[in-house]
Amino acid sequence: MTTPTESNWTIPLASLLGTGVFLGISTNLAKLAAGAGLNPLAFLAWSLVGSTAVLAGVGAARHRLPPLTARTTEYFVVSGLVSVAAPNLLLFAAVPRVGAGFVALAIAFPPLFTYLGALLLGMEEFQxxxxxxxxFSLGGAALLAALKLSEPDVDGFWVVATLSAPLILAVGNIYRTIRWPEGATPDELAPGMLAASGLMLLAVGALTGTLLRDVARFSLVVPTDNAAPVLLILAQMAAFSFQYLLFFVLQKHGGPVYLSLLGSVGAVVGVPIAVLLLGEAPPQGLAIGGILIALGVGLLTFGDPQAM
Structure with missing residues (x-):
């Protein structure tokens, strides 16, 4: 086994922590948005459009815009669907029903599914x-989620919908690694993926707004009676910009299994925010679950995080 060096783990670890922090923040912004009367689809779609503009503007200034070829177009569309649009829409819609804390816990589940997929596809050897x-990481997340599910008056449909998102995210983790366009850099891929996901959500809103006018949950309308909805979209736009730029750095240097741990980091960040700032009841077993998650991240970090 290769002797660990600083370059083996510092970049993946820093990217993991940074991406996880912004992921935890995003989850709680979704709850604030729901409280401000923002539809989940509108909040997610306009935030993605704004973050696309930010990252594309930075890329244009640096002459690093994403190349548009058949391969990259496929990559942007598929990764945008399974990594951003579908799982985030499920999770953001679930926040008002099951709470930001539980959603933050749910995004800690992809590691097991990603690891099993990587083993089955021969992307890494068993270690x-x-x-x-x-x-350990999954055990900590599972403990927290199980205790949450034991609470009375839990909305079963939205619990299932929330827990389906990690499966979609795991598929995305594997796909982005297998189909990474040759020679592409993280700052080229991030705006392309966000642009594709934003366009998908705008299309969903436009089509359902035309065909199903009475289905309010698909609305793209942003309330303008006060400044809160617009400010929340701007905050989410900034969070997405940092999150997904670091996301591809993490993908490149850490690989799919290590990247999947960002949900665990997001849970450790997002749950305390939900408790301390949004007034949600602290989940049972938070201390033990957090310790298990931290131990799991450590075991995958120190050494070669990618190990592929």
Missing amino acids: TRRAAGVA
Whole structure:
């Protein structure tokens, strides 16, 4: 086994922590948006459009715009669907029903599915240390989620919908690694993926607004009776810009399994925010679950995080 060096783990670890922090913030912004009367589709779609403009503007200034070829177009569309549009719409819509804390916990589940997929596809060999890291991280998240599900008056449909998002995210983790366009850099891929996902959500809103005018949950309308909805979209736009730029750096340097741990980091950040700032009841077992998640991240970090 290769001796660990600073370059092996510092970039993946810094990217993991940074992406996880912005992910935890995004989850709680979704709850604030719901409280401000913002439809989940409108909040997500306009935030993605804004973050696309930010990253594309930075790329244009640096002459690093994403190349538009058949391969990159496929990559942007598929990764935009399974990595951003579908899972985020599910999670953002679930926040008002099950709480930001539970949604933050749900996004900690992809590591096991991603790890199993990577093993089945021969993307990495079985290693006891890495398997233990995934097991600890998933165990911590599972403990927190199980205790949440034991609470009375839980909305079963939205619990299932929330827990389906990690499966979609795991598919995205594997796909983006397998189909990474040759020679492409993270700052080229991020705006393309966000642009594709934003256009998908705008299309959903436009079509359902035409065909199903009475279905308010598909609305793209942003309330303008006060400044809160617009300010929340701007905040989410900034969070997405940093989150998805770091996301591709993490993908490149850490690989799909290590990247999948960002949900666990997001849970450790998002749950305390939901409790301390949004007034949600602290989940049972938070301390034990957080320790297990941190131990799992450590086992996958120290050494070669990618190990592929």
